Amino acid sequence: MTQQVPLLNLLSDVAGGMRDPAMLWQVGVLLACIATGWLLARLLRAWLIERNLLSSAASFGVESLVRVLAPLMVVLLLAFGQHFLAKWQSVHLLGVALPLFGSLAIIRAGFYLLRRVFARHGQGGVVMLTFEKIFAALVWLGVALYITGWWPDLLHYLDNTTLPLGRHQVSIAVILQAIFSVAVLLMLALWAGAALEERLMRVEGLHSSLRVVMARMARAVLILVSLLVSLSLVGIDLTVLSVFGGALGVGLGLGLQKITSNYVSGFIILLDRSLSIGDMISVDKYAGRVTHINTRYTVLQGGDGVESVVPNEMLVSGAVQNYSLSNKMMRVATQISVAYDSDLDLVLGLLETAASSIERVAETPSPMAMLLRFGADGLELEVGFWINDPENGRGGVASDVNRAIWRALQAHQIAVPYPQREIRILGPAAIVCDASPTPNAAETR
Numbered sequence: 001m002t003q004q005v006p007l008l009n010l011l012s013d014v015a016g017g018m019r020d021p022a023m024l025w026q027v028g029v030l031l032a033c034i035a036t037g038w039l040l041a042r043l044l045r046a047w048l049i050e051r052n053l054l055s056s057a058a059s060f061g062v063e064s065l066v067r068v069l070a071p072l073m074v075v076l077l078l079a080f081g082q083h084f085l086a087k088w089q090s091v092h093l094l095g096v097a098l099p100l101f102g103s104l105a106i107i108r109a110g111f112y113l114l115r116r117v118f119a120r121h122g123q124g125g126v127v128m129l130t131f132e133k134i135f136a137a138l139v140w141l142g143v144a145l146y147i148t149g150w151w152p153d154l155l156h157y158l159d160n161t162t163l164p165l166g167r168h169q170v171s172i173a174v175i176l177q178a179i180f181s182v183a184v185l186l187m188l189a190l191w192a193g194a195a196l197e198e199r200l201m202r203v204e205g206l207h208s209s210l211r212v213v214m215a216r217m218a219r220a221v222l223i224l225v226s227l228l229v230s231l232s233l234v235g236i237d238l239t240v241l242s243v244f245g246g247a248l249g250v251g252l253g254l255g256l257q258k259i260t261s262n263y264v265s266g267f268i269i270l271l272d273r274s275l276s277i278g279d280m281i282s283v284d285k286y287a288g289r290v291t292h293i294n295t296r297y298t299v300l301q302g303g304d305g306v307e308s309v310v311p312n313e314m315l316v317s318g319a320v321q322n323y324s325l326s327n328k329m330m331r332v333a334t335q336i337s338v339a340y341d342s343d344l345d346l347v348l349g350l351l352e353t354a355a356s357s358i359e360r361v362a363e364t365p366s367p368m369a370m371l372l373r374f375g376a377d378g379l380e381l382e383v384g385f386w387i388n389d390p391e392n393g394r395g396g397v398a399s400d401v402n403r404a405i406w407r408a409l410q411a412h413q414i415a416v417p418y419p420q421r422e423i424r425i426l427g428p429a430a431i432v433c434d435a436s437p438t439p440n441a442a443e444t445r
Contacts, residue, residue, distance in 0.1 A: 021089075023093065025085060025089065026085070026091060026092075026093040026094055027093065029078075029081040029085060029094065030078070030081075030093060030094060030097050032077075032081075033074055033077035033078045033081055034074055036073070036074075036077055037070055037071070037072075037073035037074030037075075037076075037077055038070050038074070040069075040070075040073050041069045041070035041073060044069065068105065068108045068109045068112050071101050071102075071104040071105040071108060072105045072109075074101045074105075075098065075101050075102050075105055078094055078097060078098045078101060079098065081094060082094040082095065082098060096147055099143050099146050099147060100143060100147075102143075103139045103140060103142070103143040106139050107135070107136045107139050107140075110132075110135050110136075110139075111132055111135075113187045113188070113190075113191050114131070114132060114135075114187070155173065158171065158172045158173035158176065159171050159173045163175070178230070178231075181230040181233050182226075182227065182230040182231075184230075185226035185227075185229055185230045186223065186226050186227070186230070188226065189219075189222035189223050189225070189226035190219070190222075190223070192222055193215070193218060193219030193222050193223070194219075196215060196218050196219075197215035197218075197219065200214055200215050201215070210270070210273075212270050212277075212293055213267065213270040213271060216267075216270075216295055258311075258313070259296070261313045262295075262296045262297065262311050262312045262313050263295050263296055263312075265311075265312035265313045265315065265316040265317075266293070266294060266295040266296060266297075266298075266312040267295065268312075268316055269293060269298070269312055269315055269316065270293060274315075274320070274322070274325070275290055275293065275298065275315065275320075275322065276290065276293075277290050277291065277292070277293060278290060278324075278391060279322055279323070279324045279325065279391075280322070280323040280324050280330075280390040280391055281300065281320055281321060281322045281323065282320070282321040282323075283300075283310060283314055283315060283318060283319075283320045283321070284314060284318060286300055286302075286308040286310055287300070287302060288300035288301045288302035288303070288306075288307075288308060289301050289302075289391050291307070295312075296311070296312060297309050297310060297311050297312060298310050298312060298315060303393045303394075303395060323390045324390060324391070327388075328388045328389065328390060328391075329362065329386050329387075329388055330386065330387055330388075330390040330394070331384055331385070331386050332384070332385055332386070332387060332394050332397060332398055332401075333382055333383065333384040333385075334382070334383060334398055334401055334402055334405070335372065335380065335381065335382045336351070336380075336381055336382075336383075336402075336405060336416065337375055337377060337378040337379060337380050337381070337416060337417060338378055338379050338381065338409070338414055338415065338416060338417070339378050339379075339414070339415040339416075339417045340378060340379060342379065342414050342415070343414075344371065344379065346412065346414075347369075347379075347381065347409075347414060348369040348370070348371070348381065349369075350405070350408040350409065350412065350414075351367075351369035351381060351383040351405055351408075352366070352367045352368065352369050352383065353408065354383075354401065354404035354405045354407070354408045355367035355369075355383050355385040355401050355404070355405075356385075357404050358385075358397060358400045358401050358404060360387050360389065360392070360396075360397045360400070361385045361386070361387060361397065361401065362385070362386040362387060362388050365386050367383055367384065367385035367386075368383070368384055368385075369381060369382065369383040369384075370382055370383075370384075376419075376420070377417045377418070377419050377420055378416075378417040383401070383405070385401065
């Protein structure tokens with residue numbers, strides 16, 4: 001009985017006296033393992049910082065993994081200490097300490113994986129925190145069942161309790177084992193996919209679209225392999241997946257064409273490199289800078305900050321205006337009217353000089369001003385100029401050019417005419433009024 005209940009064995013040793021050499025040896029080994037484990041973890045972190053490896057290893061989460069290594073090293077040292085010390089004396093204290101530190105390592109490893117997969121760009125939300133608390137409670141509950149000796153009875157009950165699944169009877173223990181193996185392998189696959197994606201995004205030699213494609217495909221392959229391996233570990237025949245494949249084919253034929261088309265279109269966009277992150281595009285009534293290219297949709301951020309989620313099918317089947325596909329040069333034009341008595345050659349030169357004075361305006365091709373038409377109120381002119389950063393918007397540079405033009409016209413006393421309209425009242429009822437203003441002129445009918 002004492003071998004099956006670690007907690008009772010420890011209590012009996014404590015009742016025998018803390019001055020027992022066997023107990024003192026166990027306490028010494030326990031303290032030495034704890035101190036050595038935490039010291040090794042700190043030395044590993046200092047070694048990474050000293051060799052400037054922490055920033056490059058951060059893409060794989062090594063900095064956060066150091067917090068997991070501390071209790072893990074303690075567990076390994078305790079396992080070695082328990083193995084060698086058990087040859088000469090009882091090790092009941094180490095038998096209780098080992099699952100406690102093991103549970104701490106499991107909890108920290110679980111928190112690390114969850115946050116690396118689901119909260120890479122910020123703190124976890126309420127759902128994440130709640131799930132972490134539930135996970136920690138389940139781990140501590142398992143440890144409590146183990147050290148109190150109830151764990152074997154629980155396993156026996158789960159092994160002998162079966163549930164009908166079709167024509168087979170499956171025990172609850174097998175079902176829980178399948179859920180646990182799938183969850184663990186899937187989390188590892190997602191973690192590896194996230195780490196690989198962050199690593200690929202830092203490779204400057206590859207095109208951004210190719211990097212996204214490789215990251216998406218690697219994550220999909222890892223998830224598929226993890227599912228197949230976990231099902232094989234549980235003992236599920238993989239031939240049953242043919243039934244799932246048939247059901248998936250029927251679903252695609254009945255109502256998932258649009259979703260499938262968007263996913264396929266996403267890979268087409270990434271492979272043919274017609275769009276890249278940072279491009280300025282316009283499709284249908286949406287325009288903006290491409291901020292994300294996902295497998296189902298693409299996110300466009302407009303100049304006003306509004307983000308539009310555009311299905312990938314629209315980008316493949318419809319016409320898309322890409323302002324930065326082969327180059328980022330983009331022409332912007334602004335128009336202005338001047339009085340008929342202005343020196344036209346002088347005004348055209350002033351417009352070109354004013355546009356060239358703005359920093360964002362490209363030097364080649366140089367700004368060019370032209371006479372559009374003879375308007376009703378004055379000469380209508382246009383000055384066109386080029387910019388090579390359309391992702392920063394056109395409104396700001398157009399405003400800067402307009403202000404420079406206004407200052408140049410004011411400095412040379414060139415008038416910008418007001419709209420002029422002449423109203424004539426014809427007919428026998430017309431009243432001829434004196435041209436000079438009178439106090440009652442506003443009341444004339």
